[in-house]
Amino acid sequence: MKKAKIFTITSVKGGTGKTTFALNLAATYARGKKKVLVMDLDLAAGDVAARLNLEYEKDIYHCYEDIRNHTFEQVEDYIYPYKEGIDVLAAPKDPRYASKIEPSFLTYLLSKLSLKYDVILLDTNHLLSPLNLVAFDYSDKILYVIQNECMNLRAMRTMSAIFEDMESDKMMIVLNDSINKTSGEYSVTDMKNLLKREIDYRIPQSFFQKKYDKYVMAGTIFLLDKKIRKKSQKAIKVFQLIARSLLKED
Ligand SMILES: Nc1ncnc2c1ncn2[C@@H]1O[C@H](COP(=O)(O)OP(=O)(O)OP(=O)(O)O)[C@@H](O)[C@H]1O
Ligand SMILES: [Mg+2]
Helix, strand or coil, X not given: CCCCEEEEEECCCCCCCHHHHHHHHHHHHHHCCCCEEEEECCCCCCCHXXXXXXXXXXXXXXXXXXXXXXXXXXXXXXXXXXHHHEEEECCCCCHHHHHHCCCCHHHHHHHHHCCCCCEEEEECCCCCCHHHHHHHHHCCEEEEEECCCHHHHXXXXXXXXHHHHCCCCCXXXXXXXXCCCCXXXXXXXXXXXXXXXXXXXXXXXXXXXXXXXXHHHCCCCHHHCHHXXXXXXXXXXXXXXXXXXXXXXX
């Protein structure tokens, strides 16, 4: 039986480019003919569906409620297709429902979904919440998207030490150079010294999009846009490398 690889995208600080990264990784898998689901686990502030201009009726909270009330029929009822075969399970439209969802529900949901996809990407927030900890448990890898900035690097060092303590090799660090127009302060050597560990992947600065909001408003994933793809050969290669190496296909 097929079983999806599950990757969590998280961070140690907010706004480091997690969702942008998750969507472009999803696009990379989809272009490689993998069946991919993006699940928005940023329950109180998730914006995956909004960024994709997705019209949807049911979100993860409906799914949770239907399971509790024994009115759940099939998981497909809560999933909406985007382009190129990317499916989406949206965060609650109403953020007040976020805290009502019991983290253990994720176990049941993932057991159902993992038979239907090659890859499941869990886009989370930056908190070590009970829900995110369940997501970590079920993930094959946990990708920390960080910025070249002092507080990100310090908090990442702490998190890295926690993973070392737990003797977990699930954590990977994705340095996001594309979030700013200008380079960060630290050199690769400085960063390695601060982190006391290697950086696994690096999204190039050339992936910075001047017209970020315009594309987001149009519901576009950068790496599915012809014009952006033309100018993003380096980023395309990096995303392909990440996609393949996470699946151990390189
Ligand atoms: N490639 C990029 N080019 C230009 N700006 C970017 C890029 N990636 C991210 N940004 C900027 O960073 C902001 C945060 O990105 P994003 O929403 O992907 O981060 P996040 O880590 O998911 O945030 P949150 O913690 O709120 O979920 C965007 O609104 C945008 O302004
Ligand atoms: Mg986000």
